[in-house]
Amino acid sequence: MGALVPLTRPGWVEAGRHLLAGLELAVAEVNDGGGIGGRPLELVVRDTAADPERAAAAVEELAGLGVVAVAGEYHSVVARAAAARADALGVPFLCSSAVLDALTEEPTPWVARVAPAQSHGWRIYGDFLLGAGRRRIAVATQPSVYWATGTRVLRDHLAPHGGTVVELDAHTLGPEALCDALVEHGAHALLLLVGTPEPAVPIVRAVRGDRRLAELLIGAPAGQPEFAGWAAALGEDGAGIPFLRYLPESLGPLGERVGKELRERLGEAPSFVAYEGWDTVTVLAEALRSHGTDRAAVAASWPEVAVDGTRGPIRFSRQPGIDVWQWAWPPVQVVDRDPAQPGGDLRILHTG
Structure with missing residues (x-):
């Protein structure tokens, strides 16, 4: 089985490390249980480094090596390639x-x-903003189909409720100029639709240090605060910034067990990305057991395979506007790091 993971910059290396931990743990468990038809499952890992061309080349290489399927990837533009x-x-x-x-x-x-x-999760984030009384939204953004799509989802979802979205180009506006623009627009919230640590970290520091913006909510729907590097870079300034994560309010016995083993592998609390990695391999292993190792048979299994994942039962279906087989839906939360807790423990603000 091939695996695509961002393991070097400019890829989001922390996310890649968590994703790989989940993939590897699940492969180890499959093999401890006898493998697939008595043969061990091998994970052939390729680093995408957030490069679409590199990812496409890796898929071609893996296909030539004879992998039965490819799993993984974190970055949306890379996964599309x-x-x-x-x-x-x-x-x-x-x-x-x-x-x-x-x-x-x-x-x-x-x-x-x-x-x-994205349309599913970001609408839920929009509901959180509306529930918090934040209708005048500014987004600090960079050129990317992912950020542009997220902006459009939010604008379309908020507009019927009197919400507005103004775009601020983080490529041309420095942090101080961005703060001036937020004051000028009377923004209720600033969403960080930008990469991390640059320019997200300097933007947060500038906004936190600007007394004019003391009541402004900073948000990060793409999940930049999920990983430990965020807290390490920003300390207290990184708390109280709501983001999306894809976990239930409480894990069941399977999720608890897998979470404990992931924590041992990672040396820190596993993110939802690690659970996604484990679930991915578990789904593919079931497809291989039930439908065989022929590639066409694996693809034909998507609408039929059903497994218990770490975050709930997983089944795939066709959803409007989405051209791939989709698990509809993983649990979605809006969470932040609690400013009142020294370690910035996560607190659930909204579920969808």
Whole structure:
């Protein structure tokens, strides 16, 4: 089985490390249980480094090596390139963490996804903003189809409720100029639709240090505060910034067990990305057991396979506007790091 993971910069290395931990743990458990038809499952890992061309080349290489399927990837634009190549080559691809709705341009039988679609999760984030009374929203953004799509989802969801979204270009506006623009627009919230640590960390520091913006909510729907590096870079300034994560309010026995083992592997609390990795391999292992190791048979299994994942029962279906087989839906939370807790423990603000 091939695995696509961002393990070097400019990829989100922390996310890649958690994703790989989940993938590897599940493979180890499959093999401890006798493998697939008595043969061990091997994970052939390739670093995408957040590069779409590199990911597409990796899919082609893995296909040539004879993998039965490809799993993983975190970055949406990278996963889209991988999905297109997998579709063209007839290789099953189960995407773990990328949320961009349009992973492929046309409906495909070859690609499925464990992560929720961006439109689903970001609408839930929009509901959180409305519930918090934040209707005048500013987004600090960078050029990317992922950020542009997220902005459009929020704008379309908030508009019927009197919400507005103004875009501020983080590429041309420095942190101080961005603060001035927030004051000028009378923003109730600033959403960080930008990379981390740059420019997200300097923006947060500037906003936190500007007395004019003391009542402004900073948000990060893409989940930048999920990983330990965020707290290490920002300390107290990094708390109280709501973000999306894909976990239930409480894990069941399976999730608790897997979470404990992931914590031992990682040396820290596992993120939802680690659980996504474990769920991905578990789904593929069941597909291989029930439908065989032929690539076409694996792809044909998407609508039939059903497994108990760490975050609930997983089944795939076709959803409007989404051209891949989709788990509808993983649990979605809006959480932040509690400013009142020294360690910035996560608190649940909203569920969907």
